[in-house]
Amino acid sequence: MMQQIYPQVQHDFCYELNKDMQIAAAHFVPTDAAGKCRQLHGHTYFVNVTVAGDDLDEAGFLVNFQVLKKLLHDKFDHTVLNDHKDVFNDQDPNFFPTTEVVARTMWETIEMHLETLPSKPTCLQVYVRETPTSYCIYRPKKGKK
């Protein structure tokens, strides 16, 4: 299915893993400035999460692939993104469910989990493809974590 090459991040960690997943979801961008995207419509989002670190856990994992999927797929698949009021809202453009905000939100979700792990891996980027011709990558600013 996906098995595509994503833009790479340069880093000095020993291990880098990538998890791909597909998420079917509907959304609308709640402003006239979004044109036709103001109407409720759906996508099959293609998501790639990149995690890196130097240390493995007791299972020999940097982080369990299944946990990454659970955090994003279980939450968002077959839902309306705008309904997730814990992460999106209709007032602030920084919280509209655009590709950019979806990618950032997914990064925040993953990173929050990784911070709880003793081996402290980190999420280097989240790639979100919304349509065959449109994608966005969120990477944290260096030193801002």
Ligand SMILES: Nc1nc2c(c(=O)[nH]1)N=C([C@H](O)[C@H](O)COP(=O)(O)OP(=O)(O)OP(=O)(O)O)CN2
């Ligand atoms: N910077 C952004 N621009 C747009 C977003 C977005 O999230 N960030 N979203 C949309 C729409 O939601 C739409 O689903 C995707 O837009 P678009 O790439 O224009 O989709 P098309 O399939 O029509 O693309 P074509 O290449 O013209 O076939 C719009 N903009």
Ligand SMILES: [Zn+2]
């Ligand atoms: Zn859309």
